[in-house]
Amino acid sequence: MINGNAAAAERREPSVPVLDVRDLRIEFPIREKALVAIDGVSFSIGHGEILGVVGESGAGKSLTGSALIGLLQAPGHIAAGTIHLSGQRIDNLPETEQRRLRGKRIGAIFQDPLTSLDPLFTVGRQLTETIHTHFPSMSRADAKGRAMQLLAEVGIADPATRFDQYPHQFSGGMRQRIVIALALAGEPELIIADEPTTALDVSIQAQILALLKRLARTRDTAIMLVTHDMGVIAEVADRVAVMYAGRLVEIGPVEDIVRRPNHPYTVGLMASIPPLHRQPERLAQISGSMPRLGSWPTGCSFHPRCPHAGPRCEVSTPLLMPAGATAAACFLHQGGTAL
Ligand SMILES: Nc1ncnc2c1ncn2[C@@H]1O[C@H](COP(=O)(O)OP(=O)(O)OP(=O)(O)O)[C@@H](O)[C@H]1O
Ligand code: SF4
Ligand SMILES: [Mg+2]
Numbered sequence: 001m002i003n004g005n006a007a008a009a010e011r012r013e014p015s016v017p018v019l020d021v022r023d024l025r026i027e028f029p030i031r032e033k034a035l036v037a038i039d040g041v042s043f044s045i046g047h048g049e050i051l052g053v054v055g056e057s058g059a060g061k062s063l064t065g066s067a068l069i070g071l072l073q074a075p076g077h078i079a080a081g082t083i084h085l086s087g088q089r090i091d092n093l094p095e096t097e098q099r100r101l102r103g104k105r106i107g108a109i110f111q112d113p114l115t116s117l118d119p120l121f122t123v124g125r126q127l128t129e130t131i132h133t134h135f136p137s138m139s140r141a142d143a144k145g146r147a148m149q150l151l152a153e154v155g156i157a158d159p160a161t162r163f164d165q166y167p168h169q170f171s172g173g174m175r176q177r178i179v180i181a182l183a184l185a186g187e188p189e190l191i192i193a194d195e196p197t198t199a200l201d202v203s204i205q206a207q208i209l210a211l212l213k214r215l216a217r218t219r220d221t222a223i224m225l226v227t228h229d230m231g232v233i234a235e236v237a238d239r240v241a242v243m244y245a246g247r248l249v250e251i252g253p254v255e256d257i258v259r260r261p262n263h264p265y266t267v268g269l270m271a272s273i274p275p276l277h278r279q280p281e282r283l284a285q286i287s288g289s290m291p292r293l294g295s296w297p298t299g300c301s302f303h304p305r306c307p308h309a310g311p312r313c314e315v316s317t318p319l320l321m322p323a324g325a326t327a328a329a330c331f332l333h334q335g336g337t338a339l
Contacts, residue, residue: 016086016087017044017045017046017084017222018045018046018047018049018085018086018189018190018221018222019044019045019068019083019084019085019190019222019224020044020082020083020084021041021042021043021044021064021068021081021082021083021084022042022081022082022083022084023040023041023042023080023081023082024038024040024041024042024064024067024078024080024081024082024083025038025039025040025041025078025079025080025081026038026060026063026064026067026072026076026077026078026079026246027076027077027079028075028076028293029075030075030294034079035293035294036079036246037060037063037076037246037293038060038063038064038067038246038247039246039247040081040247040248041060041064041081041243041246041247041248042081042248042320043241043248043251045190045222045223045224046222047220047221047222048216048217048219048220048221048222049216049222049223049238049239050212050213050216050222050223050225050236050237050238050239051222051223051224051225051237051238051239051240051241052225052227052232052233052236052237052239052240052241052254053065053224053225053226053227053240053241053243054227054228054229054230054233054240054241054242054243054269055228055242055243055244055269055290056228056244056269056289056290057228057290058245058290058292058293059228059243059244059245059246059290060243060245060246060247061194061226061227061228061243062194062226063076063246064226064243065192065194065224065226067083067091068083068106068190068192068224069102069106069108069192070090070093070095070098070099070101070102071102071108078091085101085105085106085189085190086105086189103130103133103134103183103185103186103188104134104186104187104188105186105188105189105190106188106189106190106191106192107182107183107184107185107186107188107190107191107192108183108191108192108193108194109176109179109180109183109191109192109193109194109196110179110194110195110196111194111195111196111198111199112199113167113172113175113176113178113179113199114167114175116179116182117167117175117178117179117182118167119166119167119168120166121166122163122164122165122166123151123162123163123165123166123167123170123178124144124147124162124163124164124165126178126182127147127150127151127178127181127182127185128140128143128144128147130182130185130186131143131146131147131150131185131186134185134186134187144163146185147163147181147185148160148163150181150184150185151163151178151181153181153184153215154177154178154180154181154184154211155177155207155211156174156177156178156181171204172199172200172201172204173200173201173204173207173208176196176197176200176204176208177208177211180196180208180211180212180215184215184219188221189221189222190221190222190223190224191212191215191221191222191223191224192224192226193212193223193224193225193226194226195226195227195228196208196212196225197209197227197229197232198227198229205232206235209232209235209236210236212225212236213236225237230258230269230270230272233254233257233258234254234258237254238253238254239251239252239253239254239257240252240253240254240257240258242257242263242265242266242269244265244290244301244302245290245291245296245301245302246293246296246301247301247329248320248329249263249265249266249302249320249328249329249330250262250263250265250266250320250323250326250327250328250329250330251320251326251327252325252326252327253325253326256324256325256326257270257326258270260324260325260326261326262323262324262326262328262330262332262333263323263328263329263330263333264286264302264306264307264308264330264332265286265302265305265306266328268286268305272286286305286306286307287305288304288305291304297314298314298315299312299313299314299315299316299317300313300314300316300317300318300329300330300331301317308332310331312331313331316331317329318330318331318334321333321334
């Protein structure tokens with residue numbers, strides 16, 4: 001890691017999680033009503049840890065990631081809750097400070113590498129300028145040297161030649177590696193990776209995931225890996241957060257979530273892991289689909305699809321509570337309460 005990151009090193013306090021989200025609530029004001037899109041979501045990510053965030057389309061995975069990085073699209077906004085990065089509250093920072101934070105202390109990797117790369121500039125120039133933005137006192141020569149190191153670190157062979165090439169001269173997998181190098185340019189404590197391998201071939205997916213895992217381990221970076229591919233999660237995550245209709249319904253160590261899930265929705269997701277990581281549009285084991293924003297069912301929003309639902313589930317909302325090795329928001333696991 002480079003010397004300019006002494007402040008980040010000082011912030012590194014193992015007992016303080018890199019990311020701590022408490023009771024996050026995101027609303028969209030629509031026609032004088034506030035549509036709640038994310039409701040009471042809490043989780044943390046430690047140093048070198050990969051938290052997989054899963055759930056069907058519309059669960060609220062990307063909205064949560066966007067809120068962390070300060071990129072919620074208006075009129076969406078954080079209506080309640082707190083976000084701390086290495087102990088510092090960041091959700092209430094002014095826009096200019098949020099912008100400085102983005103890229104520097106929180107790196108982002110999205111599904112399509114082309115949206116993060118400028119086709120008109122060489123990858124070397126894009127990397128060097130990004131490094132300069134984050135470390136303005138660094139000399140041009142040092143920034144170039146650093147850019148070469150980053151290209152090598154993300155597995156780009158012959159960085160000296162590749163440095164002067166344009167994005168279109170790279171394959172999809174190579175481009176995503178360059179986006180990862182850009183995300184690392186500020187030496188971030190946290191990386192938000194939103195479906196980073198969805199657009200790639202399966203064999204390339206595996207390489208990119210292995211790279212992310214290695215980066216988390218060698219750099220101690222916390223990674224929030226958003227996907228609806230349970231196969232991806234089983235391979236690389238340390239812990240898994242399961243989202244449904246804007247809420248966190250289960251969270252726990254990956255082995256427990258995959259092998260011994262407690263929440264009926266997680267059970268359905270696990271039973272639907274398809275061969276070769278195909279993404280299920282619908283859950284094979286559970287009928288119905290994710291409710292649309294604004295028409296969430298009352299009580300436990302999963303109740304219309306849940307094979308175990310009882311009358312209580314239609315009127316009361318279960319809180320996330322310890323359930324064996326995980327925590328689950330389901331009455332079935334809350335003290336044998338009659339449904
Ligand atoms: N700008 C917006 N305006 C209104 N509703 C939005 C906006 N962005 C997202 N939503 C809604 O919020 C809900 C959560 O969206 P989000 O993009 O977080 O889902 P997701 O879990 O990332 O799904 P996917 O797997 O399809 O990417 C969805 O119902 C979506 O329609
Ligand atoms: S609270 Fe009820 S409806 Fe919701 S997941 Fe548990 S059993 Fe099913
Ligand atoms: Mg998404």
